[in-house]
Amino acid sequence: NAGVMQNPRHLVRRRGQEARLRCSPMKGHSHVYWYRQLPEEGLKFMVYLQKENIIDESGMPKERFSAEFPKEGPSILRIQQVVRGDSAAYFCASSPGDVFGEQYFGPGTRLTVT
Amino acid sequence: QKEVEQNSGPLSVPEGAIASLNCTYSDRGSQSFFWYRQYSGKSPELIMSIYSNGDKEDGRFTAQLNKASQYVSLLIRDSQPSDSATYLCAVNNQAGTALIFGKGTTLSVSS
Numbered sequence: 001n002a003g004v005m006q007n008p009r010h011l012v013r014r015r016g017q018e019a020r021l022r023c024s025p026m027k028g029h030s031h032v033y034w035y036r037q038l039p040e041e042g043l044k045f046m047v048y049l050q051k052e053n054i055i056d057e058s059g060m061p062k063e064r065f066s067a068e069f070p071k072e073g074p075s076i077l078r079i080q081q082v083v084r085g086d087s088a089a090y091f092c093a094s095s096p097g098d099v100f101g102e103q104y105f106g107p108g109t110r111l112t113v114t
Numbered sequence: 115q116k117e118v119e120q121n122s123g124p125l126s127v128p129e130g131a132i133a134s135l136n137c138t139y140s141d142r143g144s145q146s147f148f149w150y151r152q153y154s155g156k157s158p159e160l161i162m163s164i165y166s167n168g169d170k171e172d173g174r175f176t177a178q179l180n181k182a183s184q185y186v187s188l189l190i191r192d193s194q195p196s197d198s199a200t201y202l203c204a205v206n207n208q209a210g211t212a213l214i215f216g217k218g219t220t221l222s223v224s225s
Contacts, residue, residue, distance in 0.1 A: 033212065043158065043202065045212035056211035091157055099210030100146040100165075105157045 002027045004094050004106030005074075012112045019079040019086070021109045025094030032075040033093040033103055034067060043091065049075055082113045116141040118205050120216035129225045133190040137203030137216055140184065145210070147179055149188045150202040152218065158202055162188060193223045 005024040013019050025032050034046040045059040049069035060067065064082075069075040079086055089110050093103040117140045127133045135149075146165050150158035162177040164170045164186070170177045176189040186205075190197055200218040207214055 035213075035215075042217040043204075043213075043215040045214070048211045056209065059212065093213075100206050102148065102160055102163050103213060104160060105150075108157045 004029075004092055004104055006090075006092050006106040006109050008109060009107060010110045010112070012114060013082045014114050015083055016081050019082050019111055021077040021079075021090050021092075021111070022074040023077070023092030023094075023106060024074045025092075026096075026104055029094035029096050029104075031095045031097055031099075032069050033095070034075075034077050035091045035093065035105075037089045037091065037108075039088070046077070079111075082111075084113045087111055087113045116205075116207060116214055118203055118214050118216040120201075120203050120219045122217060123220040124222050125219055126222045126224065127193050129193060129195060129223055131193050131223075133193045133197065133221055133223070135188040135190075135201050135203075135219050135221070137186045137188075138184055139186070139203075139205045139214075141205065141208060141214075142181075142184065143208035144205045145208075146206045147177070147186045148204040148213065149175075149177060149186075150204060150215075151197075152200045152202055154200075190221075193221075195223050195225045197221060198223050 035043045047067045048056040064080045066078045089108045091108045092106045149162040152158045164177040164179045174191045178187045202218045203216040204213040
């Protein structure tokens with residue numbers, strides 16, 4: 001399967017724990033984007049990364065959230081000390097490199113904070 | 115705050131009819147425009163992209179772009195029950211680093 005892969009698909013965390021969401025882009029894609037979809041709300045951009053670089057993190061909450069895309073391995077979105085308001089679907093998208101081009105989405109990670 | 119606006123719907127059409135979905139955007143500097151389909155509980159699926167004024171057709175789908183009016187539309191011909199989903203309009207920000215999404219229009223096609 002050459003599509004965008006995300007894991008885990010479902011993640012349950014208790015308040016105060018850490019959540020780590022992983023994303024492997026499509027084969028041949030070097031650009032990764034993270035979006036969040038809160039219940040009954042639209043998709044919101046969080047961060048855009050290329051290998052080893054954060055290009056645009058204007059949508060990331062200032063605290064507790066971080067993202068990386070290392071030279072080797074998947075991109076990781078990390079949420080520290082989760083709160084109930086972090087419960088959402090987190091989607092990763094990838095593109096081949098044209099910044100104005102098409103983005104293809106992975107299946108998402110559904111995070112539930114109890 | 116750059117915005118993308120869509121009617122939330124639901125838009126209900128009978129099977130075989132044409133469904134027309136509309137979207138307006140606020141940033142005149144936007145260069146690329148996309149329509150995604152999202153089934154309940156699933157991820158967005160890209161169905162159309164359009165970059166220049168006019169129409170672009172792909173099978174039963176036609177995207178229309180009017181940059182002067184800051185308006186994008188999607189027509190679905192011969193609508194099928196399987197087209198029932200939420201349709202998301204997305205526009206690139208000026209830097210090309212992010213997609214700005216509308217909240218989506220829910221389409222219901224009855225058989």
